Amino acid sequence: MTTIKRVAIQGGGGSNHEIAAKAxxxxxxxxxxxxxxxxxxxxxxxxxxxxxxxMAIENTLVGSILQNYTLLKDSGLVVxxxxxxxxxxxxxxxxxxxxxxxxxxxSHPMALAQCGDFLKQYPHIKKIASDDTALSAKWIQDExxxxxxAIAPELAAKKYSLEILxxxxxxxxxxxxxxxxxxxxxxxxxxxxxISNKVNKASLVFALPHSEGSLSKVLSILAFYNxxxxxxxxxxxxxQEWEYLFYIDLVFEDYNRYLQSLDAIRPLTKGLKNLGEYHxxxxxxxTVSNDNKSLEEQKTF
Amino acid sequence: MTTIKRVAIQGGGGSNHEIAAKAxxxxxxxxxxxxxxxxxxxxxxxxxxxxxxxMAIENTLVGSILQNYTLLKDSGLVVxxxxxxxxxxxxxxxxxxxxxxxxxxxSHPMALAQCGDFLKQYPHIKKIASDDTALSAKWIQDExxxxxxAIAPELAAKKYSLEILxxxxxxxxxxxxxxxxxxxxxxxxxxxxxISNKVNKASLVFALPHSEGSLSKVLSILAFYNxxxxxxxxxxxxxQEWEYLFYIDLVFEDYNRYLQSLDAIRPLTKGLKNLGEYHxxxxxxxTVSNDNKSLEEQKTF
Numbered sequence: 001m002t003t004i005k006r007v008a009i010q011g012g013g014g015s016n017h018e019i020a021a022k023a024x025x026x027x028x029x030x031x032x033x034x035x036x037x038x039x040x041x042x043x044x045x046x047x048x049x050x051x052x053x054x055m056a057i058e059n060t061l062v063g064s065i066l067q068n069y070t071l072l073k074d075s076g077l078v079v080x081x082x083x084x085x086x087x088x089x090x091x092x093x094x095x096x097x098x099x100x101x102x103x104x105x106x107s108h109p110m111a112l113a114q115c116g117d118f119l120k121q122y123p124h125i126k127k128i129a130s131d132d133t134a135l136s137a138k139w140i141q142d143e144x145x146x147x148x149x150a151i152a153p154e155l156a157a158k159k160y161s162l163e164i165l166x167x168x169x170x171x172x173x174x175x176x177x178x179x180x181x182x183x184x185x186x187x188x189x190x191x192x193x194x195i196s197n198k199v200n201k202a203s204l205v206f207a208l209p210h211s212e213g214s215l216s217k218v219l220s221i222l223a224f225y226n227x228x229x230x231x232x233x234x235x236x237x238x239x240q241e242w243e244y245l246f247y248i249d250l251v252f253e254d255y256n257r258y259l260q261s262l263d264a265i266r267p268l269t270k271g272l273k274n275l276g277e278y279h280x281x282x283x284x285x286x287t288v289s290n291d292n293k294s295l296e297e298q299k300t301f
Numbered sequence: 302m303t304t305i306k307r308v309a310i311q312g313g314g315g316s317n318h319e320i321a322a323k324a325x326x327x328x329x330x331x332x333x334x335x336x337x338x339x340x341x342x343x344x345x346x347x348x349x350x351x352x353x354x355x356m357a358i359e360n361t362l363v364g365s366i367l368q369n370y371t372l373l374k375d376s377g378l379v380v381x382x383x384x385x386x387x388x389x390x391x392x393x394x395x396x397x398x399x400x401x402x403x404x405x406x407x408s409h410p411m412a413l414a415q416c417g418d419f420l421k422q423y424p425h426i427k428k429i430a431s432d433d434t435a436l437s438a439k440w441i442q443d444e445x446x447x448x449x450x451a452i453a454p455e456l457a458a459k460k461y462s463l464e465i466l467x468x469x470x471x472x473x474x475x476x477x478x479x480x481x482x483x484x485x486x487x488x489x490x491x492x493x494x495x496i497s498n499k500v501n502k503a504s505l506v507f508a509l510p511h512s513e514g515s516l517s518k519v520l521s522i523l524a525f526y527n528x529x530x531x532x533x534x535x536x537x538x539x540x541q542e543w544e545y546l547f548y549i550d551l552v553f554e555d556y557n558r559y560l561q562s563l564d565a566i567r568p569l570t571k572g573l574k575n576l577g578e579y580h581x582x583x584x585x586x587x588t589v590s591n592d593n594k595s596l597e598e599q600k601t602f
Contacts, residue, residue, distance in 0.1 A: 060537045066364045109410035112430055129413055129430040208602045213524025215533070215602045220521055223514025231545075232516070232535045234602075236361045244532075244602065301509045301516045301535075301545065 008033040008044045008053040011132030014156030016085060018134070020179040021054045023284060024083040036131070038068055042075045049184035053077070058178040059087070062110065064233055069247055072182065072275055073205050079276025081181035082201070084283030089115050089170045092137050092162040093149040099165050104128050106136040107151035115151055118169040125149070137162055176283065182276070201230075202250045202258065202277045206269035207237075215246065218265045225261035227252050228300035251280060251300055309334040309345045309354040312433030315457030317386060319435075321480040322355045324585060325384040337432070339369060343376045350485035354378070359479040360388070363411065365534055370548055373483065373576055374506050380577025382482035383502070385584030390416050390471045393438050393463040394450040400466050405429050407437040408452035416452055419470040426450070438463055477584065483577070502531075503551045503559065503578045507570035508538075516547065519566045526562035528553050529601035552581060552601055 007030050009017035018032055033051055035041040045053045055072070058064050072079070089111055093102060102125055105112070109129045112119070119127060130136045136150035141160040149165060150156070157164050180203075208214040222229070231249040252258040266272050308331050310318035319333055334352055336342040346354045356373070359365050373380070390412055394403060405427045406413070406420065413420070413428045420428060431437045437451035442461040450466060451457070458465050481504075509515040523530070532550040553559040567573050 058537075061367075063367045063534075063536060064364060066362075109414065109430055113410065127430045129410055129428045210601060212527060212529055212601070213520070215530060216517065216520035216524040219514070219517035223517040226513060228513055229516060232533060233364075234533045235364060236359075300511060300513070 003029075005030045006033050006051045007031070008035050008041045008051050010035050010038050010041050010055065012135040012138050012156075014137060014153060014159040015132060015134035016087060016153055016177065017054050017056065017179070019153060019155055020056075020083045020085045020177075021052075021181075023085065024054070024081060024179070024181055024281070038071055042071055042077065045077055045182065045184060046075070052080075053182040054083075054179050055182060056177050057180045058231075059110075060174060060176045061114065061172055064235075064247075066235055069205070069233075069235065072180070073245075073273060075182075077182045077184055078274075079180045079203050079278055080183045081278045082281030083179045083181070084176050084281055085179060086284045087114070087170065087175045087177050088153065088168050089133075089151050090154050090157060090164045091115075091118075091149050091166040091169055092140070092152055092157050092160075093165050094140060094144065094146060095161070095163045097146060097149075097163065097165065101147055102149045102165070103147045105149045105151060106130045106139070108133050108136075111151045114171060114175065115169045117171040118166065134159070178281070180276075181278075198279060199255060199277045200251055200253065201280045202252075203247070203275040204250065204262075204272065205245055205247050205275055206265075206272040207245055208269060214268065217268050221264045221268070222250065222261055225257055225264065226254075227258060227261050230300050247275075304330075306331045307334050307352045308332070309336050309342045309352050311336050311339050311342050311356065313436040313439050313457075315438060315454060315460040316433060316435035317388060317454055317478060318355050318357065318480070320454060320456055321357075321384045321386045321478075322353075322482075324386065324583070325355070325382060325480070325482055339372055343372055343378065346378055346483065346485055347376070353381075354483040355384075355480050356483060357478050358481045359532075360411075361475060361477045362415065362473055365536075365548075367536055370506070370534075370536065373481070374546075374574060376483075378483045378485055379575075380481045380504050380579055381484045382579045383582030384480045384482070385477050385582055386480060387585045388415070388471065388476045388478050389454065389469050390434075390452050391455050391458060391465045392416075392419075392450050392467040392470055393441070393453055393458050393461075394466050395441060395445065395447060396462070396464045398447060398450075398464065398466065400450075402448055403450045403466070404448045406450045406452060407431045407440070409434050409437075412452045415472060415476065416470045418472040419467065435460075479582070481577075482579075499580060500556060500578045501552055501554065502581045503553075504548070504576040505551065505563075505573065506546055506548050506576055507566075507573040508546055509570060515569065518569050522565045522569070523551065523562055526558055526565065527555075528559060528562050531601050548576075 007021045009032055013032050041053050045051055055068050057068050104126045106128045111133050112127045133152040134156040137152040137156040137160045140148050140150055228251050233247045234244040308322045310333050314333050342354050356369050358369050403426055407429045410430045412434050434453040435457040438453040438457040438461045441449050529552050534548045535545040
């Protein structure tokens with residue numbers, strides 16, 4: 001018997017977060033727990049540790065979602081997996097509406113920005129920033145708003161019975177978002193699903209003393225231990241301008257070697273924090289490539 | 302006799318770009334050349350190499366402006382300076398308007414997001430994404446639009462004779478943007494202004510072979526040459542998902558030592574490109590700190 005998994009997402013049903021959650025858990029037996037904000041999502045997970053969370057962290061066009069790194073670091077929750085989703089944007093409206101009827105388009109500012117080339121063809125359409133792509137679609141259906149369109153995923157069109165006025169309107173087709181699946185630590189220790197996948201990736205955050213070559217030392221030690229990096233990001237600390245935190249993602253073959261490398265770098269960092277250990281994630285790659293070899297490819301340095 | 306300097310900015314007069322330009326050139330003898338987009342700004346500089354450009358590159362809250370890194374890298378132009386500006390947002394409207402009259406607020410999506418806490422108090426005000434903070438202010442004055450507000454700098458209020466309905470409405474007061482001053486290479490070689498300031502900082506971009514510890518090697522060599530880092534950013538290459546470019550900022554005391562270090566790392570990188578050499582920039586710090594010591598402080602690692 002499969003138990004239904006509950007997964008907290010920011011925004012409404014039909015969003016890219018829901019699509020990524022379904023792809024990660026590879027099952028329809030999941031129930032979405034919608035949250036207004038990412039802050040509320042973390043609060044939800046803290047209150048009920050049977051609930052998972054999913055959160056966008058990085059996009060191949062716009063880079064890291066820095067606020068989410070900060071929320072994760074401060075939450076005490078851990079990353080238990082990742083998924084990379086190809087982002088496609090659809091222009092949705094009530095059935096029967098034509099693009100000439102549309103006076104306003106509502107969506108998340110990032111989605112509006114990513115459809116810039118398409119929207120430039122329709123200068124009379126007002127671009128209105130909302131909290132969420134899918135919730136904009138829901139709102140148009142709930143209020144039966146003519147003359148309004150939303151930019152949202154195809155799933156939102158199905159869910160809220162809207163028509164797709166224009167398909168795949170994103171300017172750049174090579175647009176992937178990486179999502180992290182997060183959970184309460186206690187729970188991950190007993191979850192079959194998660195330990196069945198071999199852990200071969202980890203996310204860390206640390207500060208460094210302001211001494212010459214301090215980052216170089218940490219990276220050298222990781223290299224001595226055959227630990228590869230897939231990401232490095234220096235991030236200004238809010239309230240201490242031009243002071244930095246370093247977020248790094250590591251991949252490794254040997255879990256013990258990885259643990260030893262953490263012990264080896266810890267004394268050279270300030271406040272080293274392990275944000276989670278997980279398995280390198282799959283990616284959706286339908287319209288970009290059908291090359292199966294690249295399914296789990298991840299470049300390292 | 303001082304000659305008037307022309308400085309291309311993205312967006313309209315009265316923007317943070319204009320404020321930063323005036324602060325960097327420390328003079329009123331500059332004339333703004335407004336450009337619709339950053340792409341147009343680079344085009345303008347290429348056509349007339351007597352024109353400088355100024356471009357936001359990094360914000361202490363939201364991180365790097367990745368698109369601008371890409372534009373800079375591909376432009377063949379170079380960075381000749383930097384300035385760090387404390388960002389403040391004002392709610393502007395036609396004189397006589399009250400906040401209760403306002404039905405829509407127009408601004409750049411980033412400004413809307415940075416004033417989230419303030420705007421939450423007025424859920425009836427529609428947040429409308431525009432291309433530019435200052436241009437939204439200008440539009441309200443040009444069209445004499447009642448019921449409309451813009452989020453823009455105080456300079457825009459003066460310039461377009463608007464009233465400040467609410468002052469300093471940004472959620473986080475520790476909000477700095479780092480601007481780069483860019484120019485055509487040929488020009489910088491003859492410009493007194495620039496060579497009078499000792500060069501002690503540089504911005505580089507490179508790719509790396511996918512071999513274990515490749516970044517660690519580059520950073521180790523820089524450390525051996527006593528070159529400090531102030532920033533590192535791995536940035537996904539658009540069109541080659543999970544392939545990365547590295548943008549690093551360096552500071553140094555000895556210019557020759559720095560040149561030698563570039564020669565030393567070049568064979569270990571792919572396509573090392575120097576984006577510019579300049580003097581560590583001043584920052585505006587009025588409401589955050591009056592501590593003069595921190596004026597040029599920049600943390601290194």
